[in-house]
Amino acid sequence: MNAPAAIDPVIDAREVAARARRLRLHVLRMAERVGQGYVGQGLGIADLMAALWFGAMRYDPRRPRWADRDRFVLSIGHYSIGLYAALAEAGVIPLDELTTYGADGARLEMSGGEEVPGFEMTGGSLGHGLGQAVGMALGNRLAGRDARTFCLISDGELQEGSIWEAAMAAAHHRLDRLTLFVDMNRQQADGPPERVMNVEPTPDKFAAFGWQAQRVDGNDVTALVRALELARRERGRPQVIVLDTLMGKGVPLFEAREKNHFIRVAPEEWAMAIAHLEGQAS
């Protein structure tokens, strides 16, 4: 069971921030090639991906099916761009495979599936991820493994009733090695949730279901790392961290853009965005 050095649960915020910048560059390069893609989501969630894959999670990039691994369950399939970036940065998939994102016949589909190492399930049909994560957490406990299960869903996904079925079950079965993230980017397909179908107050809802509930700025690495540590210490109940994130975070050009589920980018803007991030990284 020799695990790589990455298992150290003490998370280095500076390391996370540096990795997050690299993940954002990967996201931009992937999206640029196809001229579209869920670049806004990939940028917005980069800090969480970095905090998990370069801090909170125990895994071995050479053995993605290692039974004792911590699992990251991506329920929102259209965020795959963010997970591909993290998997490539972590060495689970080849870095140069990112150039195939969204290409016909490639395994890095825009809404990815479990044929890609590091994908624990096929997300995309929203409302599935948390239930499967509950099953994985139950299964690991039954098997006597201390592995953790992390799951990412989105604010609009809270409108799926199955999320609340799973939330009830996670608390009932006292799954304290299950941590859920809700990405509150406030952009679902038809607009912001407060207009489509209000999901607030989200932390209160989970707290009422019996979860430890926190809410942080999902693009504040220090706050994120602190919340992960609090969640890790919790016993007897599952944890939710509600993340207020900004779509397009890290690229002012996109941050300021009128927000859409699917950000439109002009061809010349990709180079400007990449140059901005490269300038930050150097």
Next chain:
Amino acid sequence: MSTATRTGSILTSDTLGAARTATAPFGHALVAAGERDPRILGLTADLGKYTDLHVFAERFPGRFIQIGMAEQNLVGIACGLARTGFVPFCTTYCVFATRRAYDFIAIGAALGRANVKIVAGLPGLTTGYGGTHQGIEDLALMRAIPGLVVIDPADATEMAQATAAAAAHDGPVYLRLLRGQVPQVFDAQTHRFAIGRANLLRDGADVAVIATGLMTGRALEAADALAAQGVRVAVLHVPTLAPFDRDAVLDLVARVPRVVTAENHVVSGGLASAVADAIVDAGLAVKLRRIGIPDCFCASGSIPYLIERYRLRAVDIADAARAVLA
């Protein structure tokens, strides 16, 4: 009515006249499978006592997981458990599994190739509870999902064998459940269920009856009655709707192109459709009559009343056989 009741009814009170029954064959078969394979778990959506899963829960309390009334979650959690190496058997009723949890079965279990077994009670007209509880179109829904094994067992013997087969199969399975006091049509010593294989129970040159689920018992009764009148009836039992044993069906109907299908299910999308597809694809000219639930939700009432009203009795199969001979 006594004939139909003998092999037809699943409610305890209606099976007392059956020549032989077995109690909770699924529950006992799952315990046997669980003794052999520690990966097997039992999950239910608040219907453990009503799906014979209580037998497993009593034997293996630590391997029984109550999910509550949440069928999407039942299947979702089962998929997650399967991904950590377990073999979860989930029980509820056909109507709830297929109507409520369809996307979870299609995407979580089938597309994800999760090793999940869905065992669903009250198939077709095995309850008098009306349209909310009678699973009349579940086979059509499940058969349409790529990669999902769909089984409709005939009796207690096959229920037990299919449970063992589902446990041994690496992949998602939808298994119709016959619960409680279940009639025994097949001899456990001689009957051999295998996923994807039809059984030619008897041969005959005049009419071919192709049946699935509990309708096979009634088809055998119809064949007996017709034999007494000099009509030679072949009975092909097709317990697996998917993968479908097309070769067995075509071998038979090519020889005997006067066919009756019989299923405890609507006549669209289930066995009759699978048989018709095979016939059309093979370019055969066949006379076909379909016994099954017509295109409607069914009434409430006693099982004998319902199967007479919707023409699922042995005599209805025999009438259809005479019609294709005419």
